[in-house]
Structures are given as structure tokens and as C-alpha cells.
Amino acid sequence: MDIESMNKLLDEISEDRTVPRNIRSLVQEAKTDLNDAQKDMEVRINSAVSILDNVSNDPNIPIYTRTQIWNIVSMLETMNKEC
Numbered sequence: 001m002d003i004e005s006m007n008k009l010l011d012e013i014s015e016d017r018t019v020p021r022n023i024r025s026l027v028q029e030a031k032t033d034l035n036d037a038q039k040d041m042e043v044r045i046n047s048a049v050s051i052l053d054n055v056s057n058d059p060n061i062p063i064y065t066r067t068q069i070w071n072i073v074s075m076l077e078t079m080n081k082e083c
Helices: 003-014 021-034 041-056 063-082
Strands: none
Touching: 003 021, 003 063, 021 041, 021 063, 041 063
């Protein structure tokens, strides 16, 4: 997976109107951190993982969205190991 693929997956969640607004905004924040070219790639990935991990613990998140976020976090952690 690459950053562009991650962006598409994060966009899918942030555009889903069944997901609460606060969760969508945090997903968008994770995407912004992931695309911040001024930071080292490892820092960008770890920042996004941290935000998404907090989001996945939100009790208001739909189950299918939580699963999507866990999958994204797994892919990001794999990317981080490859860096």
C-alpha cells in the first residue's frame, strides 16, 4: 500500500454520512498528518496511527467503520516497518 491508497480509504470514511461528525473530522486530521510533507515519513505514519487508534475507541463509531479503521492502522503499521 502507498499513501495514495491510504488517502482513498480515509476519504471513504470521512465522506460517509453515517459516521458521526467528530469521527469524520478526526479521520480527516489523520489524513492531513499523513500527507504533511514537512515531517519524516515515520512521524507522519505514527501520528496518523495515534489519531486513528483514539478514533477506534470511540463508543459512537459504527462497527463497520471501526473495522475499516483497524485495517487502515494495520496497513500503516506495515508501511512503518518498511520505512
